[in-house]
Amino acid sequence: MSRVLELVCYQYFHSQGLQVTPEPAVSGGGETDLRIDDTNPVYVEITRLGTPDTELEIEAVYQSVAEQLTGQIPRNKYLRLDVNSSKLDWSGTPLNKTGSEKMILKQVQRTDLLKLLQHRDGLRLRDIQSMSSDWTLREVIEDSVRYGTHGTFGADWEGILDKPQFAPILQTRVEAFEGPVISAMMGDATGGLVELHSDMNSPSPAASKQETRFLERIERKVETKLDKGQRESGEVNILCIGATHWLARGYAKSNTHPLGRNQQVKIQNTIHDTLVQHSVPELVGVVMMEDDPAKSLWVENPSAASDLVTAYESTDVTRFIG
Structure with a gap:
């Protein structure tokens, strides 16, 4: 799943006229996923949360209902x-x-x-x-x-x-x-076509538990990637996480998806609090994406080195993901 998202991100940044290098080596050993050669190089690590069983089950319900209703229209x-x-x-x-x-x-x-x-x-x-x-x-x-x-x-x-x-x-x-x-x-x-979409208004107890699990999975994913250290020292690094959830549809664009507004705040707070617990000065921030770089939520790293923040803000990348 992450490999697919890497390709999506590569195509997206490339389509914006940016020079993109896949899987560049980093000085600490190994490699990261992308390097965007802008006014300052931006190293991008990309990952994705696995699709939870609950979301798959809801989609299966919708698909079954759609199939049964298609013959009635x-x-x-x-x-x-x-x-x-x-x-x-x-x-x-x-x-x-x-x-x-x-x-x-x-x-x-x-x-x-x-x-x-x-x-x-x-x-x-x-x-x-x-x-x-x-x-x-x-x-x-x-x-x-x-x-x-x-x-x-x-x-x-x-x-x-x-x-x-x-x-x-x-x-x-x-x-x-x-x-x-x-x-x-x-x-x-x-x-003839039938589609069903989630529009969650008031969470049930079961939904609230799913929300908590989703936020905990984000926290664990950020911590895992911080510990793994696939970053280039002394350069601008960002972490991109692709994540969708039936409870948080539209979290990246809450101005047009009001139901995602509360989830957006909770996601931002979860990532911010996780970053506070780790001092990673070369990481300028985390991007949460709904599997589309154009639908992204930017969370800055409070411990990022000021010179790297300045370097990042001078790049064209900020126009596309924060």
């Missing part, structure tokens, strides 16, 4: 479901995949979600979920129209109130909309 349509991962079935260890699949599929079925999407191409189920659980969908729409609650929700859905084909759905109570799916969208596509 027109061949010229695309269906996207955003799922609050913390509301999946966490009764298993660490995830009950069969139970999670059933939760999603039953929610889609009992709300006639696919039929509702024939009226509008998008539905924020979280708007409905926030209403009184014993209300019907008709009452939710009428209340939203009358009082302007939930923005344009009422106006968007008022058009189905007098259509016979939606009469049974309008009697569905809010409690039926409860479940992992919090928004849905349908659009035009070729061949």
